Amino acid sequence: MLLLALVGCSGGGSTSTTPAAVGFPNPATEALDPAKAKVLQDVLAKIVAFPDSPAGARGATAAVITDKWAWSGAAGKDALGTALVPTTSMGVASITKTFVASEVMLLAKAKKIDLDAPLSTYVKHKLTANNATVRQHLSMTSGVQDYRPEDYLRMDKVIEAAPSRHWTPEDALSYDSMPVGAASSPYSYSNPSYVLLGMMIEKVTGQPLATVLRRDLAAPAGLQHAAFQDAEKPQPPAAQDVNAACGKPDGYLPCRAIASLSAANGGMAADAPTIARWGYELYGDRVLPAELVDQMTTGDGEYGLGTMLFSERFGIGTAYGHRGESSDHTCVLVVVPEKKVSVSLILADGNKNVDGVMAELTKALQPLLG
Template sequence: MKPTHVRLRRACAAAAAAGVLIGPAAAGSAAHGAPTARPPSATATAPSPGTDAEFPQLTPAVAARLDAAVRQVMRETQVPGVTVGLWAPGKGSYVKSFGVADKATRAPMTTDLHVRIGSETKTFTVTALLQLVDEKKIGLDDPIGMYVKGVPDGDRITLRQLAGMRSGLFNYSLDADFIKKLQADPEQTFTPGQLLAYSFEHPVQFPPGARFDYSNTNLILLGLVVEKVTGRPLHEVITRKVLAPAGLRHTVFPTSAALPEPYAHGYTDQTASGKIEDSTHWNPSWAWAAGEMVSDLQDLRSWTRTLATGTLLTPATQAQRLKTTPMDIPGDGYGLGIFNVQGWIGHNGSIPGYEVLPVYLPQARATMVILLNTDDQYKGQEPSTLFGQAVTSIVTPDHVYPGHKKPPAPKSG
């Protein structure tokens, strides 16, 4: 049996492997081997919005190149199905699905299917938290111990450090006992308290704020803060305060393993046997505030722009959100539940069976959304990263996600 790590991707899409997030066997919830970060004092802000004359018209010729690039990555990675969406004002759009949504029936992948979005959930949880900041009900520099008791270093770790992945708390989804228990019964339910218990059995990894280290534990704590302050379950707060005002009608924070119709089946090798299984109806409660949500292509398109432009927050709070701590590639950084990777702003997500990559490029006001129905890595990399790299190498060669060298030109056909 090969060793596996439950994925709920680390959100450092920057690392050639970082996965949310990207990294060798990242736990969709996190990967082991988080990217090395420079000191948190070095910060950068998101590029100013504007227009980018170099973003191409999405003509039939460009679409043909994109088709060939996507198919080449599919051949290499053996991804069952993928949907790619590109939109840029004045440049047109490219929206297309490839492959199958269900390997048993061979039903095709289509652009209207729901998928689990893994760590993209973090963007919703942190938005709900930042709305409470705008309402002056909490402060980003409040210690987590004000809201949740029993957190190691809870009197020192701030909400800002939790949202920015600089708390030093161990990532529960990398705990060997947790992984064994989840793989033994992927349909079981976990509570936030159970998840934190796995983390708190480990020593704090470093002093609060000392460096960047992606940890799903941080988001479980922030979800509890939202619940504590509002007096409501997290899924209700996000539905009422984030999804409704953002106009997202096909995005849900489920309270069970059910998926809204229609949906793509998900496939993963993050299993006890190491063999690929259908994980569609695995219970995502183990990811909760860090990765439990479900969405579709058009909602993610809308949400990505809302997230990057700060529609639901005050300008001052959005500016704090976009202030980033460098990750491992020059020019890339992680803010408060959001990243900036080579100018693309957003967050990727991965959970057993699914990956998503919804990002926004302010210079071109362009949006890219990629949805997959597998999280199986290819040569140590997240497949969503490889698709993102292939697409951006064609349409934004000066902003290739995630900053790697351009892949070889795809073969025609």
């Protein structure tokens, strides 16, 4: 099953209703003292020392941004044996959802959409016919369920035949065979909901999704090494994968077909410092107004609006962010507002226990935060 979990990550954290802290200061540009940084680099070395373990990987990159110092590191190799560096681009899968959700919040603030209006107001599709609201799609309580494993298998066959083909959102959704439940259903992780939200952004703005996300979010946040596939290609250096559905590399991660079919729910590629910077800017109220971030980081369970609520999962305070899981790379973004710290971790291996690895990283990090 090559595509299953490509951009999904159905787990979350514990209940949290604490709003994010307001107004992080400028992120630090001073590098962490090398002697202190060794404890963080040692965590990466441990990961690649046991690549076949659930918490191991062939390669790993990570970054930390605080208001006092910054750090990034790398260890190991990609699937073709090339050594990773901190700026190696890899697929970040469902971390893409934090961008899509942020853009929806900006459109709501500008009164171009209504979060509590049915998504069908903006996108006519069989998956919006139950009149679930935009907010319900953001929080994955819309009744639109994730693709079945069998759906991914059918996609795989088409991808194998044409790995460099561009897929439209409608193409991707045509493979969804799950029945739609009632609006205001219990939380259920849903990639199709975010495909629909991406379609809404394009419909309302009249511009391609990548153009909008670049203009409204990536540029203001100072993200220099992010790519919204397949409108943009990952910037070098980029990790190489051995993906059975994709065949030979075509400049996308893992290939254009997968990158485009998952554009809104998981198509982004970036390096660890870029993702850590994004977390600092977003959950530090620097790219969105605090009242919008508060809505994104508030929920009755494990998911807010495009944001996973990690509570005390990583041992250094109430945390927000997102996981990304695929057959090629596994990643997680964790921001702890109380500590004014953003941490990213990307593993050059698919479907790994990234939470366990992040817990080791945050354990090593905690004494450095004061």
